[in-house]
Amino acid sequence: MGIDLTKEQKNRVEELLSKMTLTEKIGQMNQESVSIVGGFDVPFEQLIEMMTDGRLSKEEFQNIMATAETDYHEDAIREGKVGSLMVQDPEKCNELQRIAVEETRLGIPLIFGLDVIHGFRSVYPIAIAEAGSFDTDLMEKTAAMAAKESRSAGVAWHFAPMLDVARDARWGRVSEGPGEDPYLGATFARAKVRGLQNDHSSTENYVAACLKHFVGYGACEAGKDYNTVSMANHILYNNYLVPFKAAVEEGAQTAMASFNDLNGVPSTVNKWVLRDILKYSMGLNGFVVSDANAIKECVVHGIAEDEKDAARKSAVAGLDMDMGTEIYINNLESLVNEGKVLVEEIDDACRRILSVKMWLGLFDQPYVSEEAMKRYEEIPEEHKALALKAAEESAVLLKNEGNILPLKKDAKISLVGTLAEKKDEVVGAWAMSWKEKDCVSILDGMKQEFSNVEYYPCGGPEGELSEDEISAACNNGDVIVAVLGETVAMSGEAASRADITLPGKQRKLLEKLIASGKPVVLVLMNGRPLALSWEAENVPVILEGWHLGIQMGNAIAHILSGKKNPEGRLSSSFPAVTGQCPIYYNHPNTGRPAGNFKFTSRYLDAPFTALYPFGYGLSYTSFEYSDPEVSEEKDALDISVKVKNTGEREGVETVQFYMQDVAASIVRPVKELKVFEKVSLKPGEEKTVKVKLFKKNMGFWNNQGKYLLEDGFFRIYAGSDSATENCKEIRVSFDDVERLSDYPMEK
Numbered sequence: 001m002g003i004d005l006t007k008e009q010k011n012r013v014e015e016l017l018s019k020m021t022l023t024e025k026i027g028q029m030n031q032e033s034v035s036i037v038g039g040f041d042v043p044f045e046q047l048i049e050m051m052t053d054g055r056l057s058k059e060e061f062q063n064i065m066a067t068a069e070t071d072y073h074e075d076a077i078r079e080g081k082v083g084s085l086m087v088q089d090p091e092k093c094n095e096l097q098r099i100a101v102e103e104t105r106l107g108i109p110l111i112f113g114l115d116v117i118h119g120f121r122s123v124y125p126i127a128i129a130e131a132g133s134f135d136t137d138l139m140e141k142t143a144a145m146a147a148k149e150s151r152s153a154g155v156a157w158h159f160a161p162m163l164d165v166a167r168d169a170r171w172g173r174v175s176e177g178p179g180e181d182p183y184l185g186a187t188f189a190r191a192k193v194r195g196l197q198n199d200h201s202s203t204e205n206y207v208a209a210c211l212k213h214f215v216g217y218g219a220c221e222a223g224k225d226y227n228t229v230s231m232a233n234h235i236l237y238n239n240y241l242v243p244f245k246a247a248v249e250e251g252a253q254t255a256m257a258s259f260n261d262l263n264g265v266p267s268t269v270n271k272w273v274l275r276d277i278l279k280y281s282m283g284l285n286g287f288v289v290s291d292a293n294a295i296k297e298c299v300v301h302g303i304a305e306d307e308k309d310a311a312r313k314s315a316v317a318g319l320d321m322d323m324g325t326e327i328y329i330n331n332l333e334s335l336v337n338e339g340k341v342l343v344e345e346i347d348d349a350c351r352r353i354l355s356v357k358m359w360l361g362l363f364d365q366p367y368v369s370e371e372a373m374k375r376y377e378e379i380p381e382e383h384k385a386l387a388l389k390a391a392e393e394s395a396v397l398l399k400n401e402g403n404i405l406p407l408k409k410d411a412k413i414s415l416v417g418t419l420a421e422k423k424d425e426v427v428g429a430w431a432m433s434w435k436e437k438d439c440v441s442i443l444d445g446m447k448q449e450f451s452n453v454e455y456y457p458c459g460g461p462e463g464e465l466s467e468d469e470i471s472a473a474c475n476n477g478d479v480i481v482a483v484l485g486e487t488v489a490m491s492g493e494a495a496s497r498a499d500i501t502l503p504g505k506q507r508k509l510l511e512k513l514i515a516s517g518k519p520v521v522l523v524l525m526n527g528r529p530l531a532l533s534w535e536a537e538n539v540p541v542i543l544e545g546w547h548l549g550i551q552m553g554n555a556i557a558h559i560l561s562g563k564k565n566p567e568g569r570l571s572s573s574f575p576a577v578t579g580q581c582p583i584y585y586n587h588p589n590t591g592r593p594a595g596n597f598k599f600t601s602r603y604l605d606a607p608f609t610a611l612y613p614f615g616y617g618l619s620y621t622s623f624e625y626s627d628p629e630v631s632e633e634k635d636a637l638d639i640s641v642k643v644k645n646t647g648e649r650e651g652v653e654t655v656q657f658y659m660q661d662v663a664a665s666i667v668r669p670v671k672e673l674k675v676f677e678k679v680s681l682k683p684g685e686e687k688t689v690k691v692k693l694f695k696k697n698m699g700f701w702n703n704q705g706k707y708l709l710e711d712g713f714f715r716i717y718a719g720s721d722s723a724t725e726n727c728k729e730i731r732v733s734f735d736d737v738e739r740l741s742d743y744p745m746e747k
């Protein structure tokens with residue numbers, strides 16, 4: 001799996017390896033951190049982080065970059081001591097590449113990597129939103145678009161897709177990944193890998209994916225970033241590994257080790273997860289990079305005595321590239337000379353890195369052409385159209401009491417909330433290569449779509465409310481559209497929140513707007529599920545807009561006007577209150593499932609279900625389901641259900657099929673998504689949706705890593721979301737069905 005090199009390319013890699021000195025091999029394992037010097041002694045990544053989380057505005061960042069001196073480690077490159085850098089300026093990439101190719105002994109090209117999480121120039125919805133489109137073709141196309149745009153700027157390696165199954169909305173990084181469900185996560189993973197990697201019509205069209213963060217990071221205790229992770233093996237195998245396994249099967253080239261410890265061992269030094277599971281069992285042929293600074297942090301983590309010890313443990317564990325600490329380049333040579341790290345381990349890492357560079361075509365075409373550099377100066381219309389489609393399909397209508405939506409084009413609208421006018425808020429966390437002129441704010445989009453829109457900032461996630469603006473908004477409009485939520489800096493890395501209700505004074509603002517008696521439409525901009533019990537009870541309309549990318553304003557306006565019938569679904573359950581976190585639909589069963597009775601698994605002071613469950617989302621039309629029909633074949637269950645559009649307009653329904661293994665040798669989830677299909681139906685139209693559930697996918701890994709297919713009763717559900725009770729029970733036997741492979745146990 002993974003790297004598909006020709007015989008000749010393999011020979012080139014081996015020939016090169018045979019000529020390399022130990023220092024040169026270790027050089028390949030070193031990703032230098034581009035540091036800013038001359039008054040700004042801050043590593044480049046930290047600056048990026050500061051810009052991403054809002055501590056620096058984009059302008060401040062650009063000013064620093066314009067005035068600061070940047071250390072690109074040219075001398076170290078010349079000595080063959082650098083394998084990779086994070087740079088996104090194509091001219092700079094070419095300049096550094098020229099040193100690597102023309103001035104080093106062996107001319108090995110550099111690989112430039114970057115966090116291109118949801119788009120490069122054409123930023124599309126954050127992953128938690130895009131996964132909710134349930135549109136795999138779209139997910140693939142947006143990834144392919146990002147690959148082309150970044151490759152034309154010299155970036156051949158994306159630190160994406162982020163595949164952490166995430167079930168605790170307090171964790172800020174839920175925004176970066178495809179949500180709570182392993183199956184949807186795996187579907188997203190496959191689509192992203194295909195989109196990033198598969199168009200080999202030119203080396204300018206593809207990049208190497210980097211699956212991250214391996215593994216378990218999404219289960220950080222209490223949703224606090226970087227926190228410890230403890231989980232039983234069966235939870236790891238059946239949930240957290242699933243998207244990664246799918247991505248490796250799809251041919252992903254590289255992966256990133258996560259910051260967290262898993263049952264006591266940080267991934268950076270965890271041989272079991274890196275070598276035994278990721279490389280040998282799943283079959284990742286490419287290389288594994290550390291997370292930023294993570295090797296150094298092994299000392300702070302208390303898993304290594306000093307930097308040298310951290311280098312030894314990481315290299316032995318199978319961590320091939322050091323991101324940004326220079327610990328490998330400073331220590332591995334002496335460790336090899338002392339016999340503490342094997343030359344074979346260095347060769348293996350170096351071979352993997354060279355092979356990915358070879359696969360990327362960097363040896364033959366190391367530079368960005370002049371033409372490519374200019375190609376995306378202006379975003380092409382087709383990229384804008386794709387970003388718009390993605391945004392339109394990813395917004396989720398949560399509530400539409402009294403069919404207030406869609407609004408008439410000439411409705412007298414008071415648009416409220418400071419987020420509505422912000423172009424830099426539509427892009428979400430981890431977007432860094434966009435231009436403000438390409439971003440459509442909600443205010444811009446609304447003015448374009450409706451003829452009678454007045455904007456009153458009133459207040460936002462931070463700061464005070466303006467009473468004057470609130471009363472003007474309430475007096476002057478016939479309907480109020482309030483754009484509220486989180487700033488970009490409130491989700492993403494290092495952005496955990498202990499209270500996930502609407503931040504600041506926004507609840508107060510809503511109360512005042514509602515008190516006016518005018519209909520209020522709440523449009524949310526946020527990077528995580530929020531606890532919306534008050535809003536669900538008091539606001540008639542709620543549209544979850546996430547951070548939808550450069551076309552957000554148009555997409556929201558199109559949905560509000562009805563030009564687009566909403567079809568997005570939730571890829572993560574929304575709790576009613578923060579105290580329900582972590583909350584996810586596919587939790588293991590208990591002997592006392594929650595119910596209206598005291599001695600059951602529930603809280604005294606919170607509902608026992610999610611406010612809005614996984615898979616949920618409304619449309620301007622309605623759909624009706626028949627009972628599912630299920631029949632058994634040798635290798636699969638044939639499932640069918642009739643779905644009818646019972647409303648008055650055409651709409652798209654995401655038909656979801658879940659399964660429950662009623663009794664097994666270990667406790668299984670109450671429901672698991674197994675298949676889904678999107679269907680478009682005209683008013684009154686009915687379609688029979690037929691799917692196959694392959695029996696080999698109905699099993700599970702036990703705590704010993706063994707994949708089991710156990711005969712017995714299964715419930716098969718078909719419905720519009722994970723709360724569906726529409727099911728059929730069937731006895732299934734697995735005679736002669738091929739099993740998935742087992743996982744190795746930790747030694």
Ligand code: BGC
Nearest residue numbers: 045115159212256291292493
């Ligand atoms: C993040 C990674 C990211 C890396 C490089 C780290 O802080 O955890 O997701 O790829 O920085 O920017």
